[in-house]
Amino acid sequence: MSAPDPLDPLDPSAPLLRVEGLVKHFPIFKGFFRRQVGSVRAVDGLSFDLARGQTVAMVGESGCGKTTAGRAILRLVEPDAGHVYFRGHDLPAAPPETLRALRRHMQIIFQDPFSSLNPRQTIAQIVGRPLQLHGLAATEAEAEAQVKTLMEKVGLQASYSTRYPHEFSGGQRQRIGIARAVALRPDFIVCDEAVSALDVSVQAQVLNLLLDLKEELGLSYLFITHDLGVVKHLADEVVVLYLGQLCERTTTKALFSAPRHPYTQALLSAVPHPEPGRARKRVILRGDVPSPIAPPSGCRFHTRCPLAHPRCAAEAPAEHTVAPGHVVRCHLYDGNSAPVDILAGAPNGGR
Amino acid sequence: MPLLELIDLRTHFFTDAGVLRSVDGVSFSVEAGETVGVVGESGCGKSVTAMSILRLIPEPPGRIVGGEIRFLGQDLVRMPIAALRKVRGNSISMIFQEPMTSLNPVYTVGDQIIEAILLHQDVDEDRAREIALDMLRKVGIPAPEQRIDEYPHQLSGGMKQRVMIAMALSCQPKLLIADEPTTALDVTIQAQILELLKQLQAEQGMGIMLITHDLGVVAETTDKVVVLYGGQMAEVAPTSTLFSSASHPYTQGLLRSLPDRAPPGSRLPTIPGMVPSPLQFPTGCRFRTRCGQASPACAALPPRVERGPGHAVWCHHPQPPAGGAA
Numbered sequence: 001m002s003a004p005d006p007l008d009p010l011d012p013s014a015p016l017l018r019v020e021g022l023v024k025h026f027p028i029f030k031g032f033f034r035r036q037v038g039s040v041r042a043v044d045g046l047s048f049d050l051a052r053g054q055t056v057a058m059v060g061e062s063g064c065g066k067t068t069a070g071r072a073i074l075r076l077v078e079p080d081a082g083h084v085y086f087r088g089h090d091l092p093a094a095p096p097e098t099l100r101a102l103r104r105h106m107q108i109i110f111q112d113p114f115s116s117l118n119p120r121q122t123i124a125q126i127v128g129r130p131l132q133l134h135g136l137a138a139t140e141a142e143a144e145a146q147v148k149t150l151m152e153k154v155g156l157q158a159s160y161s162t163r164y165p166h167e168f169s170g171g172q173r174q175r176i177g178i179a180r181a182v183a184l185r186p187d188f189i190v191c192d193e194a195v196s197a198l199d200v201s202v203q204a205q206v207l208n209l210l211l212d213l214k215e216e217l218g219l220s221y222l223f224i225t226h227d228l229g230v231v232k233h234l235a236d237e238v239v240v241l242y243l244g245q246l247c248e249r250t251t252t253k254a255l256f257s258a259p260r261h262p263y264t265q266a267l268l269s270a271v272p273h274p275e276p277g278r279a280r281k282r283v284i285l286r287g288d289v290p291s292p293i294a295p296p297s298g299c300r301f302h303t304r305c306p307l308a309h310p311r312c313a314a315e316a317p318a319e320h321t322v323a324p325g326h327v328v329r330c331h332l333y334d335g336n337s338a339p340v341d342i343l344a345g346a347p348n349g350g351r
Numbered sequence: 352m353p354l355l356e357l358i359d360l361r362t363h364f365f366t367d368a369g370v371l372r373s374v375d376g377v378s379f380s381v382e383a384g385e386t387v388g389v390v391g392e393s394g395c396g397k398s399v400t401a402m403s404i405l406r407l408i409p410e411p412p413g414r415i416v417g418g419e420i421r422f423l424g425q426d427l428v429r430m431p432i433a434a435l436r437k438v439r440g441n442s443i444s445m446i447f448q449e450p451m452t453s454l455n456p457v458y459t460v461g462d463q464i465i466e467a468i469l470l471h472q473d474v475d476e477d478r479a480r481e482i483a484l485d486m487l488r489k490v491g492i493p494a495p496e497q498r499i500d501e502y503p504h505q506l507s508g509g510m511k512q513r514v515m516i517a518m519a520l521s522c523q524p525k526l527l528i529a530d531e532p533t534t535a536l537d538v539t540i541q542a543q544i545l546e547l548l549k550q551l552q553a554e555q556g557m558g559i560m561l562i563t564h565d566l567g568v569v570a571e572t573t574d575k576v577v578v579l580y581g582g583q584m585a586e587v588a589p590t591s592t593l594f595s596s597a598s599h600p601y602t603q604g605l606l607r608s609l610p611d612r613a614p615p616g617s618r619l620p621t622i623p624g625m626v627p628s629p630l631q632f633p634t635g636c637r638f639r640t641r642c643g644q645a646s647p648a649c650a651a652l653p654p655r656v657e658r659g660p661g662h663a664v665w666c667h668h669p670q671p672p673a674g675g676a677a
Contacts, residue, residue, distance in 0.1 A: 061537035062508075169625055170393075199392035199626070200564065204608035204619040211618060226537065229567075233610035233619075252615070270542035272567030274609055276591045284546055285539045287493075288507045 015049035015085075016220050017073070017188060022046040022082035024065075024072045028293065040292050042068040044244040046082070047319075048237075050188070055214070055221040057235035057252070059228065059267075063289055065244040066224045070190045073222070074106055075099060086188070104134045107181040111193035113173030117165040123151070124161040127180045134184055150179045154209060171202035175209065182213055192224045207234065228271050232256055237325075240264050243292055243300040246319070250326040260328045262342045263301045269343070281343045299331065306342050307332060352424055353380035354558040355404070355526055361417035362396075362403045371629040373399045375582040376418075381526065386552065386559040388573035388590070390566065392605075394626050396582035397562045401528050404560075405439050406432075422526070441471040444519035446512070448531035454503040454511060460487075461499035464518045471522045486517035490547055509540035516547065523555055530562045545572055566609060570594060575661065578602050581626065581637030584655075588662040596672035599664045601638045603673045636667065644668040 023046075025039040043065040050056045058066045072079040075091050084091040087105060089098060110116035117126055127150055128143035137143035148158035154175040165173055174194065181189050191210065195203045211234060213219060223235055231238055231252065238255045240247040240263065248261040259265045266283045285304045290296055296303045302312035311331050320333040332340045362374040374396040381387045389397045402408050404420055404427065420427040422443065427435065447453040455463060464483040468474065474482070480499070487495035490513040503511055512532065519527060529548070533541040549572065552559055561573060569576055569590065576593045578585040578601065586599040597603050604622040606612070613619050624641045627633065633640050639649035646668065653665045 061539060171625055200566070200605055201392060201608050201622040202625060204610070204621045207610065208618045208621060211616070228538075229609065229611040233613065233615055266539060270538045272541075272545075272565065272571040274566040274570045274594065274606070274611055276570040276594050282542060284542050288509050288540065289537070 016052045016054075017050040017222070018083070018085040019049075019069075019073060020047050020083040020085070022069060022072055022084065023080045024068050024077060025080055038293055041244050041295055042292060043072060043079075044295075046239075046241070046244075046246055048239050048246075048249055050220055050222060051236075052187075053214075053218055053220055054236040055223055055234055056237045056239060057223040057225060057231040058239045058241060059225060059231055060241035060247075061226060061267075061289055063243065063292055064241040065292070066241055067192055068244075069241070070108070070192050070222060070224050074108060074190060076108070104136075104184045105186050106188045106190070107184065107186045108190040108192060109174075109177050109181045109194040111196055113170050113177055113197065114165075116177055117173060119165055122162050122164055123147070123156075123176055123179075126165075126176065127151070127161075127183050130180065130184055136184060146183070147179075150183055153182075153213070154179045155205070169202075171198055171206060174198060174206055178206075178209065178213070182217060182219075185217065186219070188220050188222070190222045190224065193226070194223075195230060196225065196227060203230075210234070228268065240267070243289065243295050245300055246327070246329055247301065248326075248328050250323075254323070254326055258339055260322055260326070260333065260339055261301075261330050262305050262307050262332070262340070265342045266304075266306075283342050299329075307340065353421075354383045354385075354423065355381040355560070356421040357400070357404075357418065358421065359418040360400065360403060360420060361415065362399050362408055362413060363416050364413045366412050369630050372632065373413075373582050373629055374403060377577075377579065377582070377584055378418075379577045379584075379587055381558040381560050383525065383558050384552065384556045385575065386561055386573045388569040388576045389560060389562045389579065390564060390569055390576060390605075391579035391585075392564060392626055394581070394629060395579040397579055398530055399582075400579070401445065401530050401560065401562055404528060405443060405445060406435060437471070440467050440519075440524075441522045442524055443526045443528065444522070444524040445528040445530065446515045446519045446532050448534050451503075451508065451511065451535070453515060456503050459500050459502055460506070460514045464499075464514070464521055467518055468521050482521060483517070486521045487514070489551070490514075490517045490520075491543070492517070509536055509543065512536060512540075512544055513547070516544070516551075520551055520555070520557075524557055526558045526560065527552075528560045528562070531564070532561070533568065534563070534565070541568075548572075566606070567611070578605075581632050582629065583637055584665045585638065586662075586664045586666075588658070589660075592659065592662050596658075596662075598658050598662075598669045598672065599638075599666050600642050600644050600668070600670055603670060607673065636665075644670065 022043055024043040025041050027036045028038045030037045046069055060066050071077045073084050079092050124144060124147050128147045131137040131143045131146055137146055147161050151158045151161060156175055195206050235252045238252050239249045242263050248264045259268055266285050269282045287304050290303055298314050299312045299317050302308040317329045317331045319327045319329050322328050322333050322337040358378050360374055360377045364371040364373060377400055391397050403415055415428050461483055465479045468479040468482050484495050484499055492498050492513055533544050573590050576590050577587045580601050586602045597606055607620040622641055635650040636653045639645040648667045653667050656664050656669050658664055
């Protein structure tokens, strides 16, 4: 086999992280006997690679499964199927002690800087505890010294380490969350809407910090966000999700210059740009995102797709490679790699 | 005569910790058929300004301590509460950020819209229901005959916001105050709602005061922008002027810090520090502690400087248009 082996940590051509066919359904129970009456199909067969030192952005609207995917990758929720290869292990199959050792190398930064820090712990405890648990600091004093270095690294005064989270602003709390995530010198960090709750001027400060840390510590990010401005700014590759399934996966450059999937095109056209008077066409999608409890048959986007044709309701589309590294899950690209434009209408009699 | 005119509005909160001067000298106007964006970061006083217009500030601790709010020539600040009730929800309506919490969960959406109509219009219940159905149809609710008897929890976020809009517009207001109406919604739904507001504005000719922190939404939907910082005026300008030739250092900093405008992967220019707590606003220009242009003169209140037609800036050191902010 000449293909890079995702289980070989020494193979330099292997991706840092490989996700293959990840599935996570949440059961819905009803009644006295807690009978299962259905399931929320939050993530339904997701695959992508994250190369070392790169940033992959995962985008989509509420309910598309991006947060669940992030958590299932880290095994913060147990995936139902699929593989996540990381540092020579398949995470969903890893025994607890292996997983615990691997946790050091993969961390997460949460969206809400208000609820993701324990209000009863000081910053020194929040950031320092993981250092002791993972044996990176032998004594309390050693942990304390490291905490101070970390705080300065994320732009907080070291003397604040004895304060509690409520004494900080939203932006500062997010810096604490970042200090906690990088404390264990991880390779890989999931940033789940890490800058979404912040004001514009503070958001810019935190984005700069994340870019600095990435360079300095050689980090790889999985950036979960709905903000396409942020994606364009810091991602190398983008994964677009709709109702738990992949729509499109490509480089950031290709995604913004030549989006292929009708959903990606509609999403990009819906984003308001801070440039008044800019001439543009906009596709306004009809209706709401359907419920992931009963997702539409076939292609899950077909109920809102202006280019949908009968096949879309009947059959789920396969992944089609339209250009090197550019994958689209849409029937319009079955045997056709020429771009389709939802602004212009379907090329082959769709609608 | 403008539809709405705020003249040196001051709303303060008197708390145990001290006086919060949340809105401290805000002046701008909204014309009929015009959309005015009010932008600024958390704590800049944009929501308190909106609440002050309808006198919805909880009193105590809050109080409008100065200034005028002229609506069609009448001063809302000094209007008796009975007369004000006729204005609220009738000629001035408001939609809030959280469609999830601004509808009453124990009444059907129909009941809530019909109540507003019965309160302000001289019609019977059957006619009110017809008007409500008509509004629901107008805001694009599918199957309105069925939806009208449903409860808020049965609707999605985008649908709830449509219901809020239907309710707000059911009495054909002259002024609509929209406080972050799309912030809680997804972008494809946001596009639907903004389009809907635009279309209804064209039909009914109302003025819209749109409060938002999203400069993209501002660029695409407003005619004029008011920039607030720390409860004070920073800049007011026609929308295209603001984006091309902002002259307040704060506005310039805000525009520069947008990732949309920077080369990918570059470090974004930032405004140092953070918005101070309203208890610790500096004297004079409240932005001076974070401003690169600050001088000792800034300890005094900044003057209003005219920069062009409809473009004014409150600053001791107005800046030339920033280069590269295309």
